[in-house]
Amino acid sequence: MANQTSASKRIAALLQRALFYAMVAFIAIYALFPFYWAFNTSLKTEDEMFSRATYVPQAPTLANYRAVLQDDTFLLALRNSAFVSSTTALLSLAVGSFAAYALGRLRFRGRTALLYMVLSMTMFPAISILSGLYTVVREFGVFGTPFALILTYPVFTLPFTVWVLTSFFRGLPEEIEQAAIVDGATPFQRFRMILLPLLAPALVTTGLLSFVSSWNEYLFALNFTITNPAAQTVTVAIAQFSGVEAMQEPIAEIMAAAMIVTIPLVALVLIFQNRIAEGLA
């Protein structure tokens, strides 16, 4: 009798476990399958693309990658994207960490209002300020250059950076600073010498998130660099990708380009995944 219940319990536990891993596997496949499909397609020949879909390429070829890597426009776009995204991420970190320290650690009137202002910036759609930004970009004389994007990307990277870093600053215990206050350190010294080093992991996280969202941005990149193909970023280049042959969309080549664009991001995400998960807490 007792033996029977323990056996059925064991079976139930086993079933539960199997169900759990089935769910995990389902989530993994759901998240990864399209990525695999892009990789799969990028290795296919043009002929195979239009026949019945195959789960693995029948005659894998690197011709698509070769074609993409010989395309000067695409390489230039890669360079532009790298420049714009890293500059934007660094600038947002520099400007945002100052503001986050003020909002997270210092007491002054209007703090809550400012915090909500920052949050509200993440709410309105970028497209509603597009035409106004166009005027600003023109006034600064940077229309059609990568600098137009460096000027405008803080619209979405800065609020995010400030918001995440502020919650980090709040999470640090008060005592850390108190010892320094006793030693007579000014607030700025406390910021620079005590809090900033503690914040390094958070800075990596937010910097990476800013980098990824700048790298993936499309709307501003399309509108502010449309007159100058030499200033295009990769997202615009991919969207306007046309192969050597006219009238036929080179889907396999587009997927190869997409893999090249996505792999650095995936690598960064894999390297820093622990920090990102902590950073969002």
Next chain:
Amino acid sequence: MSAAHASQFGGNQSGSGTGRQAAWFLAVLFVLLGVVAIGWLILAVARDPAIRVALQPAPVDGAATPSLIMAFLTRFGIVLPTMVLALGLMSIGLGLRVRTGNIVAARWANAALAWLAVGAGIVAVASLTRTLFALMRTPAGEPAATQWPQFVGATAAMLLFGAAYLWLNDRVDTLFSGQEQLGSRERRLAWTLLIPTLAVFLLVAARPLEQTFIRSLTDKRFAGREVPSFVGLQNYQELLGMRLDVVTCRVEEDTGTCMTARDGSIRWASIDRPLLEEGYRTVWNLPLPGPGLPRSLAVSGLDPDFLKSIWTTLLFTVASVTLELSLALFMAMTVNSDFGGRGLMRAVMLIPWAIPTVVSARLWELMLKDTSAGIVNRMLMDARFVDAPQAWLSAVTLQLPAAIAVDVWKTTPFMALLLLAGLQSIPRDLYEAAGVDGASRVRQFFAITLPLLRPTIAVAGLPHAGRAARLRPLQRALRPPATVHGHLQLRDAGQQSTGRLCVGREHHPLLS
């Protein structure tokens, strides 16, 4: 010795000659700065061509002159002049206070000098970069658009402010007297640190938003040079104007029954002719219950496409955010349990988010192909769910669900990570206590998990809900050729709103 101590015990030298000279120098500098800022604003307004035209007396033939207020608002807006005026006045006020030898004012002046130096430095670098670019790009023999005067001026200003800051920073506590409360120091530091962020927001968010709003009240056209005139809410009315009428079905003359379309649906009578002439077009017919001839409620609008796109955006937002939040909660709770490979799962969940939307749109377009060359069709057919390939992208009824599915795929995992972080901050003892009290898992979920997770859900879900315009890159690629000209219902509300709702009648050619 720390600065804080010096401020309390110092100050006895405030009457010294150097102190008085420093106070005078700072006072003159800041008053001058304020005067220059306000003067620059007045000059810029007075010399603006649009303002000058508006100031001229009305021509005799009765042609309308552009209004002065509109000229000012469209050229300068409200935010920028207000800021310049306020900062100018604050600068003058600060100068006057520094002159009295007040230490608080002197420290504010010190902080202001630091940012003035940085600001001038940025202008200097920017003008140098632009000059070098111009020199590089302009072919030899032609005059390049150099900016040497700006560069020299900004560099000089940077050196002046920087030197003044460095000099004052070491001496401010000995040269000026008075006490400052700790709270006041903290407040000054806070505002000092916030200045760059506020400047960025003012420049790239507040001003564009304000411009968008001002233009929405005018009849401005894109790239039009003339000063637009104020039209009030007319643009909004043209986009949102709608009315409800009750109509009957179209009656067949000989039989007295309702006419039906080929697919069997009832054909409704149109709204009254005068209304059609006003520009109303029926968007939806909602059948009404009741005896007699079938009647319907005709919803008509002045801009039927815009009303439809608002409805589509609403559907898209509600459906995708609901699906994403519930799926994300499921994912987060699964990954929250302890098991090997949890870290790997977290990384896997970040991948859909890291793929650029432009790329994922192309990718899903490929996967959703209408023939068996599309993997989704192939898989469904292999699993015998469908017999023939489905037209995911060209069938009108499948387009919106397809777009929602793509958005769900892209956003859910990232949202799940946000929720996961929230889940991990819920103390475990709460569940243990609930378990001891005999609460079921389901009960625990609704009594503990959901309430404690609510703030996280709000932060994860709300900003996303506000971003319906993210649809745009999705659609650009997910739009099959057959529907480019015609019946694609999923028109982007964002595109429409930049076109008219927010920007007056301005049509942005780059957006279409």
